[in-house]
Amino acid sequence: MxxxxxxxxxxxxxxxxxxxxxxxxxxxGGGDEQVAPEVKTEQLPRPDRVxxxxxxxxxxxDTSEGSFTIALDTERAxxxxxxxAYLVEQGFYDGLGFHRIVPxxxxxxxxxxxxxxGGPGYKVVEAPPKDLxxxxxxxxxxxxxxxxxxxxxxxxxxxxxxxxxxxxxxxxLVGAVESGMDVVESIGALGxxxxxxxxxxxxxxxxxxxx
Numbered sequence: 423m424x425x426x427x428x429x430x431x432x433x434x435x436x437x438x439x440x441x442x443x444x445x446x447x448x449x450x451g452g453g454d455e456q457v458a459p460e461v462k463t464e465q466l467p468r469p470d471r472v473x474x475x476x477x478x479x480x481x482x483x484d485t486s487e488g489s490f491t492i493a494l495d496t497e498r499a500x501x502x503x504x505x506x507a508y509l510v511e512q513g514f515y516d517g518l519g520f521h522r523i524v525p526x527x528x529x530x531x532x533x534x535x536x537x538x539x540g541g542p543g544y545k546v547v548e549a550p551p552k553d554l555x556x557x558x559x560x561x562x563x564x565x566x567x568x569x570x571x572x573x574x575x576x577x578x579x580x581x582x583x584x585x586x587x588x589x590x591x592x593x594x595l596v597g598a599v600e601s602g603m604d605v606v607e608s609i610g611a612l613g614x615x616x617x618x619x620x621x622x623x624x625x626x627x628x629x630x631x632x633x
Contacts, residue, residue: 490602
């Protein structure tokens with residue numbers, strides 16, 4: 423083999439190696455860039471009537487980890503379910519993240535500030551059903567320890583495991599996950615030891631579905 427042929431062979435091998443490295447890097451990149459949750463400071467007026475008591479209604483949440491649907495309990499929790507539907511119709515949840523994830527307990531989202539202190543600018547109060555149990559799939563509203571039972575703003579949580587049964591019935595009922603619980607559980611597996619998500623999980627779009 424001449425020196426020229428050796429050089430051509432080496433160059434070809436080098437180009438092939440570069441192509442392989444690029445292909446591997448592209449494969450590892452895998453799709454769209456991760457989007458961070460938005461921070462919102464808007465304050466909303468108190469909710470109008472969006473869903474009637476007893477009306478069948480649900481909310482589909484498309485997240486960065488997949489989609490799930492919440493059936494609103496407009497019969498047992500008409501005030502809270504209506505508030506949740508109102509926030510969805512206002513686009514309030516779009517772009518927000520799940521800021522607290524505790525494996526085998528809850529995933530919590532709906533905070534416009536992303537640090538556990540935010541809300542829509544108002545509070546509603548509705549006593550939770552006395553027989554309410556926070557079983558996996560139940561969706562309820564979060565509140566501080568100093569607020570009255572049944573107080574809610576925009577922050578909500580979804581029970582993902584047995585830890586929810588330790589909660590007393592002080593948290594306003596929204597409804598329950600009716601489809602996509604596997605997505606909820608996959609989000610629930612993303613919690614770190616500090617109850618912070620190990621990766622950003624964003625609600626890309628929340629949509630109200632009536633009837």
